[in-house]
Amino acid sequence: MKFKLIILGLIFSVHSFASDTIQYSNNGVSFGMGRSKISFLSPITYRTFTIETISQKTKVFPNKENIFFYKIELGLHNNINQNTMFHIGDNIFWGQYHKISYVQNPVFKFYAGYAYLNNTNLYLKPDNINNLLYTNFNNMAALVLVGSKQFKNVYLKNTFSIPVYGLYYGSTFSQNLPGIVEKESSIWSASKLGSFNINTQICNDLICDFRIKYKNKGHQTLRVQYGFEYAKLQLHNNIKETIMHQITISTLIKKTNYNHAPTL
Amino acid sequence: MKEEFYNTKGNHIDNFNLLWDIIDESYCYFDYKQIDWDSIYSVYRPQVSNHLTKYDFFKICGDMLFELKDGHVSLSSDFNAMSYSDFYLDYPQNFNITIIERNYLAKDYIYANGIVAKNIRNIGYIRYGSFMNVIKSKNLKEAIIQLGEIEGLILDVRDNTGGSIAMVDTIVSNFCESDIISGYVRYKTGKGHNDFTDYLPNKIKANSEPVYNGNIVVLTNRLVYSAANDFVSAMKCLDNVTIIGDKTGGGGGAPFTSELYNGWQVKYSKIPLYDKDKQHIEFGIEPDIKIDMDKEQEANGIDSIIEFAIDYLR
Numbered sequence: 001m002k003f004k005l006i007i008l009g010l011i012f013s014v015h016s017f018a019s020d021t022i023q024y025s026n027n028g029v030s031f032g033m034g035r036s037k038i039s040f041l042s043p044i045t046y047r048t049f050t051i052e053t054i055s056q057k058t059k060v061f062p063n064k065e066n067i068f069f070y071k072i073e074l075g076l077h078n079n080i081n082q083n084t085m086f087h088i089g090d091n092i093f094w095g096q097y098h099k100i101s102y103v104q105n106p107v108f109k110f111y112a113g114y115a116y117l118n119n120t121n122l123y124l125k126p127d128n129i130n131n132l133l134y135t136n137f138n139n140m141a142a143l144v145l146v147g148s149k150q151f152k153n154v155y156l157k158n159t160f161s162i163p164v165y166g167l168y169y170g171s172t173f174s175q176n177l178p179g180i181v182e183k184e185s186s187i188w189s190a191s192k193l194g195s196f197n198i199n200t201q202i203c204n205d206l207i208c209d210f211r212i213k214y215k216n217k218g219h220q221t222l223r224v225q226y227g228f229e230y231a232k233l234q235l236h237n238n239i240k241e242t243i244m245h246q247i248t249i250s251t252l253i254k255k256t257n258y259n260h261a262p263t264l
Numbered sequence: 265m266k267e268e269f270y271n272t273k274g275n276h277i278d279n280f281n282l283l284w285d286i287i288d289e290s291y292c293y294f295d296y297k298q299i300d301w302d303s304i305y306s307v308y309r310p311q312v313s314n315h316l317t318k319y320d321f322f323k324i325c326g327d328m329l330f331e332l333k334d335g336h337v338s339l340s341s342d343f344n345a346m347s348y349s350d351f352y353l354d355y356p357q358n359f360n361i362t363i364i365e366r367n368y369l370a371k372d373y374i375y376a377n378g379i380v381a382k383n384i385r386n387i388g389y390i391r392y393g394s395f396m397n398v399i400k401s402k403n404l405k406e407a408i409i410q411l412g413e414i415e416g417l418i419l420d421v422r423d424n425t426g427g428s429i430a431m432v433d434t435i436v437s438n439f440c441e442s443d444i445i446s447g448y449v450r451y452k453t454g455k456g457h458n459d460f461t462d463y464l465p466n467k468i469k470a471n472s473e474p475v476y477n478g479n480i481v482v483l484t485n486r487l488v489y490s491a492a493n494d495f496v497s498a499m500k501c502l503d504n505v506t507i508i509g510d511k512t513g514g515g516g517g518a519p520f521t522s523e524l525y526n527g528w529q530v531k532y533s534k535i536p537l538y539d540k541d542k543q544h545i546e547f548g549i550e551p552d553i554k555i556d557m558d559k560e561q562e563a564n565g566i567d568s569i570i571e572f573a574i575d576y577l578r
Contacts, residue, residue: 042523043282080273081527128521129531173451173535237454 021256022060026223028250029053036077036242038085040134040171041125046077046085054248057255063099065111065146077123089121095161097146111146115161133171136233136240138199140166155209163201168192170235192235201231209252221252274525275314276321283325283339283530284309286522287332289455292536293517296544297333301457304331318343322528329530334546335489336519336533341526351486351513351548358485358510358557358569359422364391367565374410381407387574388414388476392435395427395491404438405475416577417476418570419499420483426490426515433468436498439480439505440470446498447545448538449518463542468498480505481573484551490515496549497539507551508573516546 030052037045056069070092077085095115116139123134140163148157169191192198205227212220225248233240274282284305294301308328312321322339326346329337338347368389374381378397381390388411392399408417436446448463482499484507493512499505517533524530539545553576558568 043286044523044525079527081523083523083527127529130518130534131520237452237459 020062023058023255024252025055025057025255026250026252027053027055028223028248030071030225030227030246030248032227032244032246034242034244036240036244038123038125038134038238038240040131040238040240041085041123041128042083044079044083046079046083048075048077048242048244050075050244050246052246052248054250056250063101064113065097066095067097067115068094073121083125083127085123085125087121087123089119092116092118095142095144097144107149109148111144111148113144113146115142115144116140117142117161117163117166134238134240135169135171136235137169138166138233139168140164140199140201153211155207155211157207157209159203159205159207161203163199165195166193166199168194168198168233168235170233170238170240172236190236198235199231199233201229201233203227203229223250223252224248225250273527276312276316277314279524279526279528280309280312280321280325282524284328286530287329287532288457290452290520290522290534291332291337291532292450292452292460292534293332293334293544293546294457296536296546299332304328322346325528332532334517334533335513335515336517336531338531339528340531341528351489351515355486355510356556357487359487360557360562360567361423363562363565363567364420364570368567368570374407376407376410377403379403379407381411383411383414384418384570385574386413386415387577388417389420389570390418391420392424394424395429395431395495397431398428399431399434401434401438401471401475404435408475414476414478416479416481418481418483418573418577420570421488421492421495422483422485422509422569423487424489424492424495425487425513426492426494429491429494429518432491432495432498433466435495436502437468437471438475439477439499439502440468441474441477443467443469444498444501445540446501447494447540448542450536450538452534460536463538466537477504479577481577482507483569483573484509484512484549486510486513486548488512490519493545493549494537497537497545500549501540506553506576507549508553508555508576509551509569510554510556511550512545512548514546514548516544 032050034048035045036048050073052071052073054069054071059066071090073089075087093115095113097111097113100110100112119138121136125132142161142163144161146159172190205225208224210222212222214220227246229244231242288301308324311324322341322344326339329339330348333348335348335351368384369380369382377399379390379392379399445465446468447466449466450460450463453459453461482496482505484496488496493515496507496512500507516537518535519531520534522530537545555569555572561568
């Protein structure tokens with residue numbers, strides 16, 4: 001009897017959880033351009049072009065929002081002399097934002113929260129000797145500020161995040177010296193804990209969700225996102241500095257209670 | 265528009281300053297070679313103006329880099345390239361590939377990946393011409409097996425100008441009875457001329473059993489450079505090895521690559537390697553037995569260094 005009550009209680013709790021939450025996901029593709037300087041590979045600033053795939057899940061509660069996304073990125077870098085670098089990377093983001101009730105007004109809603117960011121990159125400059133590869137692996141805790149506004153068929157949201165502390169790993173000396181680098185410069189000894197003195201980074205994402213009505217298929221939501229990111233990682237006497245502008249286009253897929261008319 | 269395009273590549277003064285900075289912040293032998301890089305700037309900078317032709321500007325940059333007296337330092341553009349070569353041009357060649365190919369290897373030699381081998385009068389002869397050739401322990405083992413019964417082994421690395429330093433460990437590990445510390449390395453940790461890590465040992469792990477544990481001779485000349493120079497340094501750690509020939513050319517600093525605004529590529533030594541006694545090997549390694557090729561015998565198709573090594577091993 002006690003067991004049945006527990007099961008019923010769980011079912012009820014799940015139902016009540018589901019009734020006031022919204023869940024949706026969006027998958028899309030992103031194109032970016034900007035510039036980057038990886039001092040380990042070259043002292044010259046390169047133009048940078050990227051293409052990314054993004055997979056994001058969002059849970060909206062009455063007073064908070066959870067977001068998780070995963071990006072895989074391919075990048076091409078070149079300069080005026082047609083020298084080329086390549087990179088492959090990924091980004092993992094998990095964030096939770098809470099409604100700031102005392103600053104709410106009819107026009108905007110504001111949220112503040114925290115996030116975990118993971119950023120991994122492998123850069124390749126094939127014509128270099130001994131310094132042809134640069135890798136970085138960053139784990140960061142970030143502060144996040146969100147503002148949003150709902151129009152009739154358009155939902156606007158701006159997310160600003162700034163990493164405040166992290167564990168950073170970057171290439172230290174070189175590759176191609178086996179027996180030495182592997183032993184003396186392990187990922188642990190090459191990692192550093194720190195704040196803005198190691199990594200200065202700001203990210204801003206402006207999201208526009210458009211509700212589109214189809215003749216036969218009902219409604220769909222198209223998300224257009226403009227992202228700006230500045231990052232300067234100073235680690236082991238090497239500087240990696242990037243400025244990127246990115247446009248992401250994705251469609252929102254209904255999971256729970258999402259009606260293609262954002263109700264945040 | 266043309267002017268704007270030109271400016272993105274930097275003018276001559278910008279490029280000169282960048283070149284000077286790259287070397288200043290990263291080159292590893294200023295103190296060892298007692299080079300005053302600031303005074304070199306004051307000599308060459310006044311020679312540079314934005315009105316120079318690119319050919320004249322290239323020559324000034326090349327002359328400045330020559331001051332480093334380093335075969336790993338080079339500057340290359342799409343119209344010219346410079347590199348320091350005094351470390352071998354000022355000395356006898358002590359090697360003649362034609363004599364090796366025609367009179368010692370002839371037509372019936374063993375070729376195992378990048379290794380050429382032959383039994384010459386019951387002495388094993390192995391030539392490894394470049395550390396750019398990636399070989400495996402198996403290649404070395406197979407080559408030695410096919411040499412049959414031998415009284416000693418010659419490893420000829422003359423005219424080997426280096427390549428992958430990983431090959432040094434691969435080859436040396438096959439001749440070790442036990443693990444060895446073949447040398448040390450110090451990494452550049454900052455922009456200062458003396459910003460280095462401590463001496464970090466390079467440990468070579470012995471293979472389960474050496475492919476050959478008899479007497480070994482390593483043949484050297486002035487064109488043994490870079491990874492080949494490091495190979496000689498590592499082989500010198502083994503008791504059964506004798507170095508015969510001329511002093512090696514050196515090249516003890518692992519080279520790195522960078523570039524200027526105008527697209528010219530610059531290469532320089534950044535990571536100094538040391539021998540087992542923590543001594544620099546940048547200016548070469550002295551052989552145990554110094555011998556030059558006999559010109560008269562060379563004219564008759566005889567490599568007197570190989571002949572000396574054969575007699576030494578008997």
